[in-house]
Amino acid sequence: MxxxxxxxxxxxxxxxxxxxxxxxxxxFSALIAWLSARSAGAEMLLRIxxxxxxxxxxxxxxxxxxxxLWLGLDWDCEQPPQSTRTGYYEEVLARLAAAxxxxxxxxxxxxxxxxxxxxxxxxxxxxxxxxxxALSAAEREARSKEKPxxxxxxxxxxxxxxxxxxxxxxxxxxxxxxxxxxxxxxxGVFAYQLAVTADDIAAGVTEVVRGRDLLSSTPRQLYLxxxxxxxxxxxxxxxxxxxxxGRRLSKRDRDLDLGVLRERFGPQExxxxxxxxxxxxxxxxxxxxxxxxxxxxxxxxxxDDTAVEMI
Ligand code: GLU
Numbered sequence: 001m002x003x004x005x006x007x008x009x010x011x012x013x014x015x016x017x018x019x020x021x022x023x024x025x026x027x028f029s030a031l032i033a034w035l036s037a038r039s040a041g042a043e044m045l046l047r048i049x050x051x052x053x054x055x056x057x058x059x060x061x062x063x064x065x066x067x068x069l070w071l072g073l074d075w076d077c078e079q080p081p082q083s084t085r086t087g088y089y090e091e092v093l094a095r096l097a098a099a100x101x102x103x104x105x106x107x108x109x110x111x112x113x114x115x116x117x118x119x120x121x122x123x124x125x126x127x128x129x130x131x132x133x134a135l136s137a138a139e140r141e142a143r144s145k146e147k148p149x150x151x152x153x154x155x156x157x158x159x160x161x162x163x164x165x166x167x168x169x170x171x172x173x174x175x176x177x178x179x180x181x182x183x184x185x186x187x188g189v190f191a192y193q194l195a196v197t198a199d200d201i202a203a204g205v206t207e208v209v210r211g212r213d214l215l216s217s218t219p220r221q222l223y224l225x226x227x228x229x230x231x232x233x234x235x236x237x238x239x240x241x242x243x244x245x246g247r248r249l250s251k252r253d254r255d256l257d258l259g260v261l262r263e264r265f266g267p268q269e270x271x272x273x274x275x276x277x278x279x280x281x282x283x284x285x286x287x288x289x290x291x292x293x294x295x296x297x298x299x300x301x302x303x304d305d306t307a308v309e310m311i
Pocket of ligand 1: 015016017049196209210214
């Protein structure tokens with residue numbers, strides 16, 4: 001599937017991070033991604049996003065694959081896991097370096113937190129004040145001898161806007177609201193923003209459906225598409241799933257991970273309850289993903305985060 005050749009049918013994707021067992025929120029996004037692709041006659045790609053070798057494991061990746069298939073969420077092709085694609089990310093980074101878009105940075109998190117008058121983004125993270133952007137070649141060489149740098153992308157003072165397939169127009173000024181962001185960490189690990197964009201380009205993904213916690217990453221990714229001269233996919237974000245008390249689900253909620261749920265429910269019961277939370281069924285009746293294809297419409301999916309009754 002590399003080079004985006006799939007007969008022009010369109011390509012959606014699952015991009016799970018195997019840092020634990022999938023929880024119900026992951027399955028909710030995966031179900032909607034699958035239905036959006038399948039109802040449009042598109043194919044699905046699976047990519048294991050295991051950049052973080054400390055948190056991810058091959059065993060978790062195996063369980064993610066098994067759980068998706070158990071639920072009836074299949075895929076047509078698989079991209080090699082991100083942990084095996086360092087050489088490719090290095091090529092992409094080298095292209096950006098050759099175009100003068102990236103710079104090495106030696107600031108620590110503490111430096112940024114303590115920078116005087118550093119503006120903060122709405123999520124509270126300090127916006128990079130540009131400390132290392134203008135270092136001379138000699139200064140860079142001297143600092144490199146002390147410790148390896150991380151690499152940041154120099155972003156423009158420009159508003160990137162796009163129309164999300166579910167939430168509508170979304171805009172962000174990269175310099176003012178985000179700042180020069182990291183593409184590669186000092187320990188050599190590539191950042192999510194670079195890897196996800198480079199991989200979606202390589203696979204020819206045409207539709208990205210994922211949780212709305214990633215909506216605010218999209219302008220950064222769209223800017224990378226522009227620099228890499230690649231056509232951007234359509235993006236559609238989905239509401240997050242909450243527990244009945246409104247609490248957002250996370251991997252810490254062991255009671256809602258598939259290891260526990262599989263002991264208590266069959267796949268069709270889980271899919272039925274998620275389909276009900278997604279507005280596709282009036283009642284949480286057991287069903288397969290395939291049975292939901294004719295019922296799927298983006299207009300039925302709620303905009304607000306939505307609760308699921310499982311416990
Ligand atoms: N790997 C990310 C996650 O599991 C998803 C990345 C994406 O869909 O862009 O949250």
